[in-house]
Amino acid sequence: MELTISTKDQTLIAKTFFGLETVLARELRHLGARDVKPLKRAVSFTGDLGFIYKSNLWSATALRILRPIANFEVHRQDDLYHNMSQIPWEDLFGIEKNIMIDAVVHSDTFSNSHYASLRAKDAVVGRFTKKFKRRPSIDKENPHVVISIHLIRNHCEVFLDSSGRSLHRRGYRDAVGPAPINEVLAAGLIRLSGWEGRQTLYDPMCGSGTILTEAAILADNIPANIYRKDFSFMHWRDYDEELHAVIEESALNKANPSSCKIIGSDSDISMLTKANINIEKALFQDRIKVWHQDFIGSTKPEENGMLIFNPPYDKKLTSDNFKLYQEIGDTLKQGYDGWTAWFISSDLEALKYLGLRTKSKIKMYNGKLECRYVGLEMYKSK
Template identity: 50%
Template structure:
């Protein structure tokens, strides 16, 4: 127990409860939900496990100190008091990022610069030498977070954002973030017990995340590096043991994951990414225009997709969304269809009543994740069948 410490996992708005559930399932202690973050307690091995195994986390931070700050000089003095030599050698390299929500401190880059000066000046005084700054591959990445007058200084254990899983080499216009894709699938309640479809699959992200969820494959197995691998207490044997324990929990998947896209180049990119992720035995992609298709067979189908919002593509959005509704209604009985959009005006033209609406953000765009339940036969007949 003495080796446990507090950590903070950052996530997207609307995914906090999903992330808390993931953390509990992995074995985290003292899980507390915040806004766009969840705090928890665990040891070093659990920090490795969280980075490897969480689908909806963007970063795992290890807080070092929290204190009140009233001025830039105050920040400098308090950051300088931290024993940085415990975490980094004077010949190592450093990067700092800052986020600020404060009327006193308004410029995050300046806060990062001031914190860097404090760390470097401490090294000069204590060691007579200072670490270099390396924004791309630092030995230590420090996160400074100021909320009004409360400053938290953390070590960033992840490095590059955890949405960069490592399987994507090719993307299209407006690709969906991997963490967002995983969260949408989890919010949709898909459990791998039916066929799955993405009818506008782009570069394949939604299907790949769905396959990893179905097979319980850790999402970040393919990443080249985590920031903690450069820490002074890096334990490669422990990491490999954690990796092995997660891999033992993978499971078989006995259904199909299908993707359509009407762009041949998107199909090729998706196929490349699926192959990179070693998931081609589960995922089949076809060059098809969704609006000209219909469902094959009468088994239940679970659909999740990310249609164009009109932000970067010049198409008639009202007609496009009306066509989504028509295709679902006439071509896809026995389907639960979920999709995300920020085009709330076009959404009104789908012509179907959603059974769920969840507010989310896709990057900075306020969006809705909507669910449409397509019944085989009429809804009334379905209800009578359930009641009898």
């Protein structure tokens, strides 16, 4: 077994959604990461303990940041238990911490990830019991420490999850409607569109306001996870509270409010109530404006700008979907000349009913739904 516990530079892993790997890689390079390499649903990079704090705080498109602890071969189920019990867990976190084991398994050795996580858990708590006659508690809802194991064929990598709760849980969204868009996905859509806070951004089906809030975070150079009060790395033995405070203070000092307009509307007034609650909690009530309006038949609120749509879609294609998309396309052609529009949808057939030529098309996933994120351009009328 090879241990890789270090507070100095080491290879870290940032996990993300399919389709956002290059966006996350660019974001990490901008933060100062080295040896950045896009992977499938993840990005590897080099950084030290301080960069773990920094990437958790700043990254808008990472779901979690993983710190490698060990790697070893697993040819029998007992190999997992034996090797996990050899890791000096007591040097990494205290016995008073609640823990959770997360397992990703693609191996013939274990039939499912749940059983692998149980065996790994038994090994970790067994080591504490043997040494101290006590053991850490297990908490799957709000664990202090999250241990992540990736068992691919016969090779197992073990990580400490520095984030704990997924980084999409920013801390500003209290009110949501049905099927709200994930915050990390929203941040990724904005960056894939090329919007950088220099023009008006309009979400005409804004729901609970996630795309709008993520746009304001980007435009005003605010750390995406500044609203969070707890990260798993704060429960490690080598947590440097002073260093974390310095990094957080430096991040806040880099905030730079922009003058671009960020606006939204929705035909459901109850969703606007939720949007305003979230926008206010994120402290953007003076920055983001929303109003009650059905987009169909509307006209552009500014001469130029960008629209980002997350319209209703599901697994079933219906004539209602086609009609809605056709009406959206007609409204864009008649009322939004000179603007750029971006759509994410799993209704690949319905997208054709927009009746507009796409300039970009990106394959993505929203949860388990395969989607396309398409860019459209409406030319100015003569």
